[in-house]
Amino acid sequence: MLKAGKVDVDTVLAETEALKKAAAMQYLAQHFRIQVLDILHDKGTGHWGGAASAAELLVTLYFHAMSVRPEEPLWPERDRLVVSKGHASAMLYTVLAHRGYFPVAELDTFRQLDSRLQGHPSMHSTPGVEMSTGSLGHGLSVGLGMALAARVTGNRYWSYVLVGDGDLNEGQTWEAVMAAAKYRPPRLVALVDYNKVQLDGPSAEIMPLDPLPDKLRAFNWCVAPRLFDGNSVHEVLESLEWLRAQEAWPAAIIYSTRKGRGVSFMEDNAHWHGAPIDDGAYAQARPELEATLAELEARL
Amino acid sequence: MREAFGQALVALAPKHPEMVVLDADVATSTRTLLFARAFPERFFNFGVAEANMVDIAGGMATCGLRPVVSTFAVFISLRAAEQVQTTICYNRLPVVLAGNYAGLSDSYDGASHQSIQDLAVMRAMPNLAVVAPADGVELAQALEAALQRDGPTFLRICRNPTPVLFAGAPPFEFGKIRKLRDGGDLTIAVCGVPTFMALEAAERLAAGGIAVDLLEVATLKPLDVDALAASARKTGRVLTVEEHTVQGGLGSAVAEALAQCQPVRMDLVGLEDCFAESGDYLKLLAKYGLSSTHIEQRARRLAGRSDL
Numbered sequence: 001m002l003k004a005g006k007v008d009v010d011t012v013l014a015e016t017e018a019l020k021k022a023a024a025m026q027y028l029a030q031h032f033r034i035q036v037l038d039i040l041h042d043k044g045t046g047h048w049g050g051a052a053s054a055a056e057l058l059v060t061l062y063f064h065a066m067s068v069r070p071e072e073p074l075w076p077e078r079d080r081l082v083v084s085k086g087h088a089s090a091m092l093y094t095v096l097a098h099r100g101y102f103p104v105a106e107l108d109t110f111r112q113l114d115s116r117l118q119g120h121p122s123m124h125s126t127p128g129v130e131m132s133t134g135s136l137g138h139g140l141s142v143g144l145g146m147a148l149a150a151r152v153t154g155n156r157y158w159s160y161v162l163v164g165d166g167d168l169n170e171g172q173t174w175e176a177v178m179a180a181a182k183y184r185p186p187r188l189v190a191l192v193d194y195n196k197v198q199l200d201g202p203s204a205e206i207m208p209l210d211p212l213p214d215k216l217r218a219f220n221w222c223v224a225p226r227l228f229d230g231n232s233v234h235e236v237l238e239s240l241e242w243l244r245a246q247e248a249w250p251a252a253i254i255y256s257t258r259k260g261r262g263v264s265f266m267e268d269n270a271h272w273h274g275a276p277i278d279d280g281a282y283a284q285a286r287p288e289l290e291a292t293l294a295e296l297e298a299r300l
Numbered sequence: 301m302r303e304a305f306g307q308a309l310v311a312l313a314p315k316h317p318e319m320v321v322l323d324a325d326v327a328t329s330t331r332t333l334l335f336a337r338a339f340p341e342r343f344f345n346f347g348v349a350e351a352n353m354v355d356i357a358g359g360m361a362t363c364g365l366r367p368v369v370s371t372f373a374v375f376i377s378l379r380a381a382e383q384v385q386t387t388i389c390y391n392r393l394p395v396v397l398a399g400n401y402a403g404l405s406d407s408y409d410g411a412s413h414q415s416i417q418d419l420a421v422m423r424a425m426p427n428l429a430v431v432a433p434a435d436g437v438e439l440a441q442a443l444e445a446a447l448q449r450d451g452p453t454f455l456r457i458c459r460n461p462t463p464v465l466f467a468g469a470p471p472f473e474f475g476k477i478r479k480l481r482d483g484g485d486l487t488i489a490v491c492g493v494p495t496f497m498a499l500e501a502a503e504r505l506a507a508g509g510i511a512v513d514l515l516e517v518a519t520l521k522p523l524d525v526d527a528l529a530a531s532a533r534k535t536g537r538v539l540t541v542e543e544h545t546v547q548g549g550l551g552s553a554v555a556e557a558l559a560q561c562q563p564v565r566m567d568l569v570g571l572e573d574c575f576a577e578s579g580d581y582l583k584l585l586a587k588y589g590l591s592s593t594h595i596e597q598r599a600r601r602l603a604g605r606s607d608l
Contacts, residue, residue: 145359
């Protein structure tokens, strides 16, 4: 005997829509990975590892979390994202192009003469890029400045900063951590793409960062209660729910990610931080990414 | 000059509501404390962390504010040099970089606090304007001009009280050389505190029959090449005077420009590739070659009249 309870139709429909959107974003992130691999192989330059690890984070921010107007990139009330790990530029550009900031075809000019797509993000060259980055350790200070400006000018935009392991090696990042905890500007958020591999090797060997959440808490930051899987859109969305409920600032979310995510022999391998994607690696890597894409497509 | 800086910040605040002031635990010294007391919600003290402060200013500038970043010139030009270049200058952000205690003006604190290379470093940064005022009046006017510029400006500020030269004079014009004396025998180009010494030297030289074309070059970048070249063409000899190492500062800027458009005989007065030391400000300047007497001697030699 069927005992149907009461059902809130609107909730069910909304949740179904949310699941569909999450699946779509997971698919998009993988699609963009393939596009980035294609570009890096074609141009023979650029950084794969850190771009691949940040795919789901960048997609979820630009296609879900952030209030932006691609047709009006300098809209004063837009949410800000500073990609402090600027070597993820190929993924950032791919996401921005598909979000509508500039033509997707322009991705073909990546790192070439006269292109708007510089090797590392350049704010006056590329629509949607909020701050020129690439030299590590600047982003959190800049994001803090944006958040303090919001307070002074009475704006309510969010200031997100995407930082990586290398950023956290820089002393300046910790200066910014201290200063942010002093002024506590609302809606300042550090998102850590914690893939635990740097240019020269594992972070644990190059410059150990653990216990990272405890360190940030000791500096009086509000840190998400657990590490989230930054390569799962579901998990990223869950972390953002925690963030939306935040009332104390500044906030940090640490995402456990895989450097070079999606290609078995590139994952967690420092060589693929910035090594050019040669023909042999490309021929092996692309089918792997395509196979995962097909699985994700089937779930749409 | 630092008092004039603090007072100018307070005076300009009502007219420039987008101006904020940042300091790195030297607000009492640089006199941004005056602004902090008057406008606490627009003042930020980031502690002894200059690199962080400069980048925060960059972030603020992208969001409509006009930050004035204040600390000692030696720290803003060296400790935070990469932040100045990569965040502020590369992005052409409208930030005023106030380099206080410049030159040897932090005289008793010694070489660790003195700034003898800031003009060289800052001049090498693309998109950055570099201004070294000669007195407090000019400093206040240069600060307001910097707040109205589209890009970043470095302002060089002396710690100590200095003779007031420009009260009631025509106001500072950004990018323009100010002619303080007209003469045909020798050009003296000077910036900053030694301007009053050059004025004294020029008077004595005139009494001895050497007429000096005295140029005060407050804006080192962009340099007023036309006025400089016209003077050099007239006199054929240019002496530069600066409270800075002779490598990369005013003398270099003048030589770079004249080498291309009006090559003439030159001599450069400034620190000769050395660090200074602790001591009384004016005595210290004199020991390292910056006095009206020394300028006068060097001018006579360049004019070929050292016998006079």
